[in-house]
Amino acid sequence: QLQLVESGGGLVQPGGSLRLSCAASENIAGRYGMGWYRQAPGKQREMVATVFGGGNTNYADSVRGRFTISRDNAKNTLWLQMDSVKPEDTAVYFCMTWDSTRDYWGQGTQVTVSS
Numbered sequence: 001q002l003q004l005v006e007s008g009g010g011l012v013q014p015g016g017s018l019r020l021s022c023a024a025s026e027n028i029a030g031r032y033g034m035g036w037y038r039q040a041p042g043k044q045r046e047m048v049a050t051v052f053g054g055g056n057t058n059y060a061d062s063v064r065g066r067f068t069i070s071r072d073n074a075k076n077t078l079w080l081q082m083d084s085v086k087p088e089d090t091a092v093y094f095c096m097t098w099d100s101t102r103d104y105w106g107q108g109t110q111v112t113v114s115s
Contacts, residue, residue, distance in 0.1 A: 002026050002104050004095045009109030012085055016113075022078040022095030022106055029073040031097050036069060036080045038091035038111075048093070049080060062088070085113045 003025040012018045020036070028034065035050035049069035050058045057069055068081040078095055092108040 002097070004097070004104055004106035006093065006095050006106045006109040009093060009111045011112045011114065012082075013115050014086060014113055016085055018082045018085060018111060020080040020082065020093055020095075020109060020111070022080075024076040024078070024097075026076065027073070028071065028076050028078070028097070031099070034071055034078045034095070034097040036078070037094045037096060038089075039094070039108075040088075040091040043091075045094070051078070082111070085111075087113045089113050 005023045006020060008018065008020040010018065033050055033052045036048040037045050038048050039045040046060065048060055048063055049067055051069045051071050059067065066082070066084045070079045080093070082089065090111060090113050092110050094108045095106040097104050
């Protein structure tokens with residue numbers, strides 16, 4: 001069964017940068033899409049960014065122009081480059097993918113933006 005493990009979270013100052021990674025336990029080359037979601041305290045989980053097999057990407061309006069999603073199929077890794085972060089980016093960030101039967105989620109990594 002596919003497992004996803006996120007890393008790279010932590011405390012960062014407003015305006016700073018952070019790079020999250022998601023390591024997959026299986027080859028991801030055949031997976032059509034992978035994405036990052038986040039959940040802040042007291043809020044619903046929301047889509048942050050998604051990347052598809054052809055390289056097409058989709059971003060939430062709140063992060064477009066600041067965050068960049070990418071995938072390295074050779075390394076079975078998904079990335080999220082976070083630049084110009086804001087306090088409202090504080091959340092637990094989750095990596096996910098899906099197939100015809102179910103969604104797969106990582107355990108999440110905490111990102112805190114604070115001075």
